[in-house]
Amino acid sequence: xxxxxxxxxxxxxxxxxxxxxxxxxxxxxxxxxxxxxxxxxxxxxxxxxxxxxxxxxxxxxxxxxxxxxxxxxxxxxxxxxxxxxxxxxxxxxxxxxxxxxxxxxxxxxxxxxxxxxxxxxxxxxxxxxxxxxxxxxxxxxxxxxxxxxxxxxxxxxxxxxxxxxxxxxxxxxxxxxxxxxxxxxxxxxxxxxxxxxxxxxxxxxxxxxxxxxxxxxxxxxxxxxxxxxxxxxxxxxxxxxxxxxxxxxxxxxxxxxxxxxxxxxxxxxxxxxxxxxxxxxxxxxxxxxxxxxxxxxxxxxxxxxxxxxxxxxxxxxxxxxxxxxxxxxxxxxxxxxxxxxxxxxxxxxxxxxxxxxxxxxxxxxxxxxxxxxxxxxxxxxxxxxxxxxxxxxxxxxxxxxxxxxxxxxxxxxxxxxxxxxx
Numbered sequence: 001x002x003x004x005x006x007x008x009x010x011x012x013x014x015x016x017x018x019x020x021x022x023x024x025x026x027x028x029x030x031x032x033x034x035x036x037x038x039x040x041x042x043x044x045x046x047x048x049x050x051x052x053x054x055x056x057x058x059x060x061x062x063x064x065x066x067x068x069x070x071x072x073x074x075x076x077x078x079x080x081x082x083x084x085x086x087x088x089x090x091x092x093x094x095x096x097x098x099x100x101x102x103x104x105x106x107x108x109x110x111x112x113x114x115x116x117x118x119x120x121x122x123x124x125x126x127x128x129x130x131x132x133x134x135x136x137x138x139x140x141x142x143x144x145x146x147x148x149x150x151x152x153x154x155x156x157x158x159x160x161x162x163x164x165x166x167x168x169x170x171x172x173x174x175x176x177x178x179x180x181x182x183x184x185x186x187x188x189x190x191x192x193x194x195x196x197x198x199x200x201x202x203x204x205x206x207x208x209x210x211x212x213x214x215x216x217x218x219x220x221x222x223x224x225x226x227x228x229x230x231x232x233x234x235x236x237x238x239x240x241x242x243x244x245x246x247x248x249x250x251x252x253x254x255x256x257x258x259x260x261x262x263x264x265x266x267x268x269x270x271x272x273x274x275x276x277x278x279x280x281x282x283x284x285x286x287x288x289x290x291x292x293x294x295x296x297x298x299x300x301x302x303x304x305x306x307x308x309x310x311x312x313x314x315x316x317x318x319x320x321x322x323x324x325x326x327x328x329x330x331x332x333x334x335x336x337x338x339x340x341x342x343x344x345x346x347x348x349x350x351x352x353x354x355x356x357x358x359x360x361x362x363x364x365x366x367x368x369x370x371x372x373x374x375x376x377x378x379x380x381x382x383x384x385x386x387x388x389x390x391x392x393x394x395x396x397x398x399x400x401x402x403x404x405x406x407x408x409x410x411x412x413x414x415x416x417x418x419x420x421x422x
Contacts, residue, residue, distance in 0.1 A: 033185020057084020111137030
């Protein structure tokens with residue numbers, strides 16, 4: 001979890017009082033209603049439905065449709081989503097999408113308006129309530145400038161926000177079943193307060209909590225809690241790697257109701273051109289992170305010295321050193337098993353019997369065919385390499401015919417060194 005204090009804030013030059021008013025007055029009305037007004041079932045159900053309408057306006061509309069162009073929507077669907085986005089009272093779609101494109105282009109830098117490296121508080125609220133020298137980096141918004149509906153909502157945003165954010169959710173319970181207080185306090189204020197902080201979690205919590213299964217170079221993270229709070233936007237590591245994908249959740253079992261909503265819209269014919277990133281490339285990202293994790297685990301283990309680090313000694317040196325240490329030869333490598341005598345499952349005798357000798361045949365099944373774990377452990381006990389790799393038999397013990405053959409095909413001579421320095 002990164003900083004939750006204000007120490008990482010950029011220098012501030014003032015306060016955005018209008019935003020402060022919205023973000024304090026709305027929850028104040030909601031709290032007043034919770035403390036003093038009864039919660040009618042009809043009003044709560046309507047509030048929940050209107051909350052979904054509000055969140056889809058942001059997630060399926062402002063975010064996936066207009067910020068990332070991850071699918072195309074019919075005009076009725078666009079009007080529905082622009083109205084839902086306005087009901088969230090978070091600015092016009094034009095302003096929201098422009099800032100979000102900048103966030104993706106300059107993630108975690110000073111040109112990112114909600115830079116996660118400035119801390120959880122800055123990304124959740126600070127960037128909206130404090131004036132500072134921070135400016136969003138340039139982003140291509142040509143399509144947004146040419147979008148007639150987006151521009152219409154932008155020009156009349158405050159009217160849209162007032163109607164869909166406050167009046168409509170208050171009037172419906174009041175006019176239809178006489179619950180004016182519930183409409184104002186719950187459908188309007190409480191619903192909006194929850195929607196605000198749920199959406200803010202996309203910029204804050206989704207950059208601080210969870211895992212990075214696709215890439216860990218930047219702060220976005222995947223977490224179920226973030227997904228639950230944001231209508232499926234919590235698989236943020238995936239989203240920042242594949243932003244044009246209409247899905248935030250790649251796997252079918254992951255919680256992403258916004259993805260399901262878009263898919264249903266496509267099924268009924270009011271959405272199309274649903275864009276998905278090639279599955280092969282997604283799997284490459286997953287594999288790269290798994291390999292990276294395996295490399296970290298590998299680097300934390302003790303491995304045998306490389307062959308280049310080991311001294312090369314002849315048979316006589318090996319025999320001489322074996323008088324002072326418990327050395328044995330296996331597959332051309334000299335091993336110091338002194339520290340393992342009392343740990344050997346077969347007892348000390350099996351090791352001491354082969355001190356100063358070639359135990360290759362015994363190790364590979366002559367006495368016991370050792371496991372992979374035994375091979376790994378033995379390799380960490382290497383202290384040298386035997387020149388020629390084989391036991392030297394005294395010349396007088398070799399038959400004359402074989403002695404002549406060996407003389408004609410002598411093995412190359414390796415530089416000699418000592419085991420005593422190890």
